[in-house]
Amino acid sequence: MSLLEVAGLVKRFGGLAATDGVDLTVMPGEAHAVIGPNGAGKTTLINQLAGEIRPDAGSIRFDGREIAHEPVYRRALMGLGRSYQITSVFPEFSVLANVMLAVQAHAGHSFRFWHPLVAERELVERAREALTEVGLGPKADVLVASLAHGERRQLEVAMTLASRPKLLLLDEPMAGMSLAESERMVELLSGLKGRYGLLLVEHDMDAVWKLADRISVLVYGRVIACGDPASIRENAEVRAAYLGDQEVVA
Amino acid sequence: MSDEGRQLTLRKTIAAAVLAFLALVPVISAAIGEPYYVTLFTRILILALAAVGLNLILGYGGLVSFGHAMYIGIGAYSVGILAHYGVGSGWVQLAVALCVGAAVAVVIGFVCLRTSGMAFIMITLAFAQMLYFLAISLKQFGGDDGLTINARSDFGLFSLRTNVALYYCTFVVLIAVLLGVSRLVHSRFGMVIRGGRSNGRRMEALGFPMLRYKLTAYVISALVCVLAGVLLANLTKFAAPSYMAWQASGDLIVMIVLGGMGTVLGPVVGALALIVFEEVLTGWTTHWMIVLGPVIVLIVLTANKGLYGYIVERDARRRLP
């Protein structure tokens, strides 16, 4: 039973089909990478899966349920987590407060007006757990505004994790990272797969070869190939469209 | 913040001083033999109350409503219209004001919250204008001239007949609301609203259905303004369309920014500063608004955090939120 099943997804902007009949599946615990040249429609795809854009046609089944017309927040509550290409956190709050918001969303309603949030021990603990998992434990009380770029990306992942997702949609998690930061992120993500499904849009091919169980190649809004890393590397069409003829070091 | 212990920070000292001063105004006023100040400061407290209400969605929520004065009008006219028909009971007037205010806030809030950014600002302004014109067109309730109220609200248990009694009633209401707001901003609900201001898109992605929270905050802030309106009608014994004019909404925003957005006491400090400033200026010239205008522009351009907000910021830099 697939965790995510996308069939015939179409999205047009004016005359241009940014998503032109995309089929994709993600199995539970699988790390599935989506690669492709710029302008292939990767971010549009993620936005449709997350719910920020409504597709013109096609279906998106998550955990057995059709979600193509569900609002963003409901998909999140169903277990679809998302991180952003351009870091999207709450800069005025502390690191811990950021993650606590993520935890709070899945801990019942928030129509509580009197008791301080920080007094809810269980939520605080869950938040600290997520921070420890990404390695930001010691920085819990630091203001996000003073974090390094790589640490902010880690926070992004922590927030996505704290939502207890079943599937994580990761939009270029390596974006803007130094070599050391990228390595740490790859380690982190490797630790996550198996427990969570990962759908990962990435340009950083080193990371993709290391992480992906399967790869889908998106070109002009279509998936031209899908398979395990070895077969994708060999695929002539893929090399022509994107990878080029360089020898890829495993 | 409060779990940091009983450190005597500058912020707490100033907050205490401001509140202590306000508590003693009638005493001081009697001592110097100027009863006018009781009325003046009642007005300050009432506008401060409305500003505190608006600050909930503006300072903390980032929703720039340029029409909140209309809820002051609803409060005032509820008292006025009921008094006109012989219903003098304060409890009935208050109940009606809050119900009407809530109903209007839910409808208007819902329509406005379908937009964001500059559209939101313009629409809130437009709806306030709508109510303003409505009030003017109701000739049987005074129309443009406003509606006189013969007697202050009768609350049975206590009387608002004297100015000092009204002052302390208003003061108690303000303190209660300040207490409520200070708890609210650290509660689950408060964090959701503040998160919405910081990054609304992310909040939805985390799983928060933001519309219902924003609407609730909008209604709560509207009801605080309604409360202010009820008190205002009692102070002036008058209900006028001018209470809801767009300038009144603008003044509330000035108070909030002047005092410090996103702080609990900021709007009170802002109201105090603005009205005292106006009083002083009025003494010099009838054309004082020509000074106020550029002063507001200057306040905005110098990008400060507001009078009280500046002190809060200094404190916060030493400890973390």
Add this chain to the structure above:
Amino acid sequence: MTTGLFFVQALNGLQLGILLFLLAAGLTLVFGIMNFVNLAHGSLYMMGAYFGAATFNATGSFVLAGSVAVPATMLLGVVVERIALIRLYHRDHLDQVLATFGLILFFNELVRIVWGPGAQFMSPPEVLSGSVDLFGLRYPAYRFAIIAVGLVVAAGLYVLIHRTRVGMLIRAGATHPDIVAALGVNVRRLNTLVFGLGAGLAGLAGVMAGPILSVQPGMGEPILILTLVVIVTGGIGSIRGAFYGALIVGTVDTIGRAFLPTILREFLERSLAQAAGPAIASMLIYVLMAVVLAIRPQGLFPVRHA
């Protein structure tokens, strides 16, 4: 209610709509391209009326009044933009609202000091002081001229926006402001141009409105708020939206105020109709705006951002 009366009111609605369009066109561009909430637009309209009235009272010539008012308002707009507003482009909307609110207070008090609190008198030019004959109906020539001038300006704006290079830049700025900047276009100059254009249109509206509306302190804000309703209903940044929105708002408001009380009297008892009529009529366009927003929050003719 005769058809003749209806047509007259419809024309009045059209005339109000044209005035609103002149204001809305400039303002929607400032909102859409510069992402700037300019509440002081009503003050520019007011200053246009005052410049016109002052010139008229000094010279007796309406033509001269118009020729002075429009460039003067344009200049005033550019000066205000360069001194104060330019620092606010990158600030958040709240700061822009507050600062322009301060400007409103300043200008209202300024005209009160210079010209006093009363209304300034302005009469239409001699040649237009009579009435025209439209299909057997008599309609004030001056109001008809406003409609004519407005339509000419609308046509001119259309040509400017859709057929010139500057217009193309303006349209590009409305849909992709960041790309326009990245392409090396002098955004500052473009912004000033857009602002100046809007100011000129506002000044034109002000001087034309002079003879038929009161020229007095605070005259700008009621029109400003109507203009905001137009922009929101039509779609922010969209000139087409401003045009159709203005005509719709102008006609609905005028015809509503003229006929709703009468219509209500058919259905409701007299005193109730007497009370409810003007009340509902004054709320009509806001209800219209609310309905449009409920169905299409982006407005009737939104600019399409890719």
